Amino acid sequence: MFEKVLVANRGEIAVRVMAACEELGIETVAIYSDADRDGGHVAYADEAYNVGPAPASDSYLDQETIIEVAERAGADAIHPGYGFLAENAEFARRVESTDGITWVGPSSDAMETLGEKTAARSVMESADVPVVPGTTEPVDDAEEVRELGEEYGYPIAIKAEGGGGGRGMKIVHSDAEVDDALESAKREGEAYFGNDSVYVEKYLDAPKHIEVQVLADQHGNVRHLGERDCSLQRRHQKVIEEAPSPILDADLRAEIGDAARRGVREADYTNAGTVEFLVEDGEFYFMEVNTRIQVEHTVTEEVTGIDIVRWQLRVAAGEELGFEQDDVTIEGHAAEYRINAENPAEEFAPTPGTLETYRPPASIGVRLDHAVGQGDEIGGDYDSMIGKLIVTGEDREHCLDRSKRALEHFEIEGLHTTIPFHRLMLDDETFVSGEHTTKYLDSELDATDLDAAVEQWGPDQTDSDSAGASATELAVEVDGKRFDVVVEDGLQQVPSGGSSGGSDSSGGVSGGSSGGQQTAAAGAVTAEMQGTILSVEVAEGEQIAQGEVICVLEAMKMENDVVASTSGTVASVPVSEGDSVDMGDTLIVLE
Known part of the structure; x- marks a missing residue:
């Protein structure tokens, strides 16, 4: 070892x-x-x-x-x-x-083969694993993509060869969208994976996203550890994952597990990995292999009792897997909730900030994977994840009931998080029934429901909610009973001289201005978050319309289109591609 x-x-x-x-x-x-x-x-x-x-x-x-x-x-x-x-x-x-x-991890040769999506598709075809109709070679230009759109029928997906987690994937619904989508997919592929090569495949209308965890050692042993259902996604990013899937019957579960084993054996794969499939109308299709441990490996560990990371280390050290396929059993149900610093009411925009209050839940059936504590800063330099809440139960119904309890007792103040969204989902009929697909959140969930959830379960006050405002939490007792109260705009401090007037220490009237805060120039479009400029879409002197994209801002590993709030002529563009910006920085000035 x-x-x-x-x-x-x-x-x-x-x-x-x-x-x-x-x-x-x-x-x-x-x-x-x-x-x-x-x-x-x-x-x-x-x-x-x-x-x-x-x-x-x-x-x-x-x-x-x-x-x-x-x-x-x-x-x-x-x-x-x-x-x-x-x-x-x-x-x-x-x-x-x-x-x-x-x-x-797996060998570099296996990673190279399976990491390139077109090569992976070829391997799976050789192993008699069904694949989604698409190209097995990269595509180079927009006209080629249009030809494939005609062949497969829209919508189609343009995907980065090295992509994953929805990054580097663009959905195209018509010829008119091809040029922008191709450019964006290539740009994300280069930015995130150092590879701007892309391929095209048919985009299924309403699939389930099912993935199979595999372990393979250097002695020819390949095991699968059952499947995970990752169908609840927002912009192709998984938000809740569970094991086992609520929609697979025993026969389909066995078929998918066997297919995953055949595929990784064909690729001469070792160590841990995940084979991802799309399932629709009782048929399954290979999508990709993730040649690493995954965020959601936790739910598989909870229902199998197998420590996947421990086995990664043991396999890398040359040990043989100590269990047979028939030894792998699934007991109970587990769900993972990604707790991200994002505001669900603002299209899940990243919300960097400070964990002013951080009290995660505990007790039976609750696991928390995190590396933060109260007072920590959640910055904008990396992804928005604060931690992962994993809940287990005797069956899916019990797991979801237990999840409600755990999320209710997960207290975070100081920034917006995805907790209100998760609590909303646990009362959502489509999710609770297990009938949701990868398209559900983006196409069917009512935005007003998200607004209401954030209003009900979101933080009491964040920096982005009100500039200069403050709130103080107090615990008070009335007739021996404790009450937690919030005093808006803080408590008035009485100076030692006894005066309770509204002047600050310098003699000026308090509460009237923001002090040292900078004021943006008239007509300025400013950054709503910290990030990096990926591209600038307008130039000085250009006439633009309200709602037009002026630049693309990367924050917490997400591309965000920044749009003009009004029409006008571009007076100046003080930023350029590759620049880092802070919240409130001027991106362009309109006149």
Whole structure:
């Protein structure tokens, strides 16, 4: 077994890997960027090393520096977690070629084959696994995409070869949308995965998203650990995952599990991975392989009792899987709720801020994977995840009832989160019945329901709700009974001299202005969040209409179109592609 493992990641997944290492008696090494000096994964590790400034490209994606740190620390293995370099075959190959360091994951050759979606489709076809109709070679130009649209019929999906989690995927409904969608998919593929190659496939109308967890060792053993249902998605991003799926019967479950095993065996795959399928009208189609541990691996662990991360380490160390396929049994039901710093009432826009209150739930059936605490800052440099709430029950109904209790007792103040959305879903007939598909949230959920959920269950007050306003929480007793009350705009402070007048210490009238806050120029369109400018769509002197996209802003790994709030002529454009901006910074000025 390894003596010291460097975890090339951050946040909750880094802590999850470190916990498995700790149980195996392995020392751990954390890496961190300037933005993560006080990160939870840094505190958990046995030792930690700075790898660069906040931008991921200068830190968590710096392959050379990470390997240098591993050698400096004396690590004999590197675990990539998920995201960042986890599915980067080049990085895996560099680790494999470094003396004395083992890559905890599939071989770089298998990663390269299955990480390129067109090659993966070919492998699956060879293994007699059904695939969605589409190309097995990358597409290069818009005219080729239009021809495929005519062949398959719209809608079609343009997907980045190295993509995953919905990033680098654009849905095209007509010829007119092809050019913009192709450019955006290629741009996201390059930005997130360093590969602007894309392919095209038929977009199924209302599928279920079913994925199968696999483990394979270096001795020819391949096991699947059952399936997860990840159909509840928003803009192709999973938000609630559960195991097992509520819609598979025993025969279809066995067919999909066997197909997953055949596919990874055909690819000569080892370690942990996930084979993803789309299921519609009783038929299933291969979609992609994720050559890493996944965010939602937790629900599989809960219903099988198998520690997947622990087995990743043991397989990488050369051990043989210690169980047969028939030994894998599914007991009970588990669901994972991604607790993200996002505002569901504002199209799930990222909401960086401070965890002024952070009291997660506990008690029976509740697991929490996180790396934060009260007072921590949730910045905009990386993804928006705060943590993952995993709930288990005897069956799905029990699991959902228990989930209501857990989410009700999950207290977060200081920023918006997805908790109100999750609570809404647990009262949603379509989700509770298990009839939801990947299209449900984007096409059928009423936005007014989200507004009401945030109003009912969202934070009492956040910085973005009211500039300059404040609220104070107090506990008071009346006739021996405790009441929690909120005093809006703070408590009036009586100075020691006894006066209760409304002047501040400098003699000015308090509450009248925002003090040092900057005021944007008249006609300015400002950034609503911290992020990076991916593209600027307008130029000085250009006439634009209300609602027109002026730039694309990346925040917390999400592309956000910034639109003009009014018509006018572009007077100036103070930002350019690649610039970092803060909330309130001017993006363009209209006249």
